[in-house]
Each structure stands twice: as C-alpha cells, then as structure tokens.
Amino acid sequence: xxxxxxxxxxxxxxxxxxxxxxxxxxxxxxxxxxxxxxxxxxxxxxxxxxxxxxxxxxxxxxxxxxxxxxxxxxxxxxxxxxxxxxxxxxxxxxxxxxxxxxxxxxxxxxxxxxxxxxxxxxxxxxxxxxxxxxxxxxxxxxxxxxxxxxxxxxxxxxxxxxxxxxxxxxxxxxxxxxxxxxxxxxxxxxxxxxxxxxxxxxxxxxxxxxxxxxxxxxxxxxxxxxxxxxxxxxxxxxxxxxxxxxxxxxxxxxxxxxxxxxxxxxxxxxxxxxxxxxxxxxxxxxxxxxxxxxxxxxxxxxxxxxxxxxxxxxxxxxxxxxxxxxxxxxxxxxxxxxxxxxxxxxx
Numbered sequence: 607x608x609x610x611x612x613x614x615x616x617x618x619x620x621x622x623x624x625x626x627x628x629x630x631x632x633x634x635x636x637x638x639x640x641x642x643x644x645x646x647x648x649x650x651x652x653x654x655x656x657x658x659x660x661x662x663x664x665x666x667x668x669x670x671x672x673x674x675x676x677x678x679x680x681x682x683x684x685x686x687x688x689x690x691x692x693x694x695x696x697x698x699x700x701x702x703x704x705x706x707x708x709x710x711x712x713x714x715x716x717x718x719x720x721x722x723x724x725x726x727x728x729x730x731x732x733x734x735x736x737x738x739x740x741x742x743x744x745x746x747x748x749x750x751x752x753x754x755x756x757x758x759x760x761x762x763x764x765x766x767x768x769x770x771x772x773x774x775x776x777x778x779x780x781x782x783x784x785x786x787x788x789x790x791x792x793x794x795x796x797x798x799x800x801x802x803x804x805x806x807x808x809x810x811x812x813x814x815x816x817x818x819x820x821x822x823x824x825x826x827x828x829x830x831x832x833x834x835x836x837x838x839x840x841x842x843x844x845x846x847x848x849x850x851x852x853x854x855x856x857x858x859x860x861x862x863x864x865x866x867x868x869x870x871x872x873x874x875x876x877x878x879x880x881x882x883x884x885x886x887x888x889x890x891x892x893x894x895x896x897x898x899x900x901x902x903x904x905x906x907x908x909x910x911x912x913x914x915x916x917x918x919x920x921x922x923x924x925x926x927x928x929x930x931x932x933x934x935x936x937x938x939x940x941x942x943x944x945x946x947x948x949x950x951x952x953x
Contacts, residue, residue, distance in 0.1 A: 659909070661911065
C-alpha cells in the first residue's frame with residue numbers, strides 16, 4: 607500500500623498528531639550543537655555592584671602625607687595600603703592600614719618630578735608597585751617615568767624601629783613616551799593583575815577649544831596601554847634595575863571623561879574604575895575580553911563622598927570595595943565606598 611493511501615485511511619486525529627511530531631523533530635535535533643557547530647556563548651560580564659554611600663574611615667597618622675595623589679592595595683600583605691605625595695614631594699611611598707596607622711615610609715630610588723598615581727600587581731609570587739611620574743599640566747615634558755618596585759617581603763608594621771631607613775627594590779625604571787610623540791598629562795594608571803600590561807588614562811581638563819588647558823586629544827580623554835613584559839628574572843630575583851629602557855604606550859580607547867585623577871583594576875581583572883573630582887566610573891569586562899571592548903561599552907557611575915581634592919582611588923582585596931584618599935586639613939582622610947548588594951549586569 608502506498609504511503610498516501612495509508613495516510614488517507616488514518617483517523618483525522620492521528621493524522622494531525624503525526625504531522626506535529628514530524629514537524630517538531632528536525633528543530634529538536636538542530637537545537638543540539640554538534641562538532642563544528644561554533645564557539646560557546648561568551649562568559650557573562652561580572653555582576654553590577656550597588657554601593658552604599660561613602661564614608662570617612664579615618665585620618666592617616668603619618669602627617670607627612672599632605673597631598674596624597676595615588677593609592678594602591680598591597681597584593682601580598684592584605685590590609686596594607688600604599689600612597690605617595692604629589693609633585694615635588696619626597697620620592698617615598700607610605701604604608702598604612704584601614705585604621706590609618708603609620709606602617710612606615712619607603713624610599714623609591716628616583717625623583718618625584720610629578721608623581722600622579724600608583725598601582726599594584728602580583729607576579730612570580732611577589733607583589734609589585736608601579737609609581738607613575740606622568741604629570742604634565744602644561745604638556746611640556748618630552749618623556750615620563752614609571753618606577754616598578756618590589757613590595758617588601760616583610761609585612762610593613764607599626765612596631766618598626768624608629769630611625770630605620772627603608773628602601774624599596776627598584777626592579778625597572780621605564781622611560782615612557784606616547785606612540786604619537788605627543789605630550790600629555792596623565793594622573794591615572796592601573797595594571798593587569800599579573801602586571802602584563804599597564805594602562806594610562808589621560809586627563810582632559812576642559813572641552814575642546816576652551817583654552818590652554820584643553821588637550822590635543824579632541825576632548826576624548828584617551829586610554830593608552832603599555833606592555834610591561836616583566837620577565838622571570840624581574841619577577842623572581844628583582845636584583846637589577848633596567849634603567850633607561852624607553853617604551854611606547856599605544857592608544858586603545860577613549861574614556862570621554864573630564865578630570866580623571868585616578869584609576870585601578872580589581873584583583874580579578876574584571877572591573878576598572880576611573881575617578882574624577884566628582885564621582886567614579888566603573889567599566890566591566892567579560893572573562894577573556896579586552897579592555898578596549900569594555901571602554902567602548904561604557905561605564906556606570908558610582909557616587910563618591912565629597913572630598914577636598916580627590917586624587918587617589920583603589921579597589922580593596924575583594925575587588926568591589928573602593929578606597930579613596932584626598933587632601934585634607936588635620937591629616938589625609940581615608941574614605942571607603944562599600945558594596946551593598948550584587949545584582950545581575952544590565953549590559
């Protein structure tokens with residue numbers, strides 16, 4: 607009997623059921639990916655963090671810190687933070703904790719022409735700090751310096767002996783230039799968690815055409831990247847500084863913000879925060895994604911407490927809490943902006 611004849615003798619209800627099953631089966635099979643069906647979906651961006659209102663934690667006990675211009679959380683000594691003074695200050699980094707206790711001053715072999723920011727990373731089981739001598743208000747400098755120092759193996763302590771001179775090991779002094787040869791004012795740097803790349807966010811003070819303080823970046827506020835290439839000898843031994851190494855920073859994105867004064871990347875490498883004199887702006891990236899993509903996707907705003915002149919920002923060890931420093935009478939204030947709850951990312 608031919609197929610058409612069999613179908614004609616089936617009850618109408620069974621006929622409809624057979625047609626429905628036949629129509630659904632190919633779709634079900636096609637829905638299951640097989641070999642060569644393409645890559646899996648990209649990992650989602652990290653959750654968006656709702657923050658509580660910022661508050662002042664304390665005033666730093668070390669009164670030598672009178673113009674804090676950068677702050678970084680130690681990658682090897684939890685609860686320890688580092689800061690430095692702005693241009694013309696001593697070539698020193700100051701260690702402290704959340705209580706504001708003075709944990710010591712550490713000399714950096716170099717000169718503070720215009721130190722503007724500080725960041726940290728971990729490589730070869732050791733912690734490193736990068737000091738950015740990258741300030742250039744009038745765009746007159748022909749080059750800039752990055753000092754890469756190893757964190758001390760011994761945890762900085764308030765019980766240190768008085769009068770002991772402490773000095774950080776200089777792993778590398780980098781002579782930095784921008785790939786297009788231009789001079790720029792940069793007050794914000796951050797590092798990949800493993801130190802493989804350093805990012806610099808240029809400061810734009812005014813809108814295009816507004817006068818001497820505008821920049822050649824067209825008001826965009828560019829972001830540059832510098833491949834650090836910290837080799838095994840640097841990471842493990844940290845004995846000899848490589849003075850005079852000239853490296854070029856390449857442009858990767860534009861942040862579009864005015865007055866960026868600080869930057870940091872969380873220890874998990876998924877969040878980047880840029881601070882202005884007002885608020886912070888946080889960018890997130892999916893696992894395996896580049897920061898170029900994250901900056902193009904845009905940022906969300908995090909409200910920061912009022913500061914006299916906020917120029918220091920870093921993430922805490924949890925990668926969500928933000929710590930801030932500022933100028934202030936009666937000691938440098940330390941602020942904290944803590945996470946309230948994590949909600950799914952909206953983008």
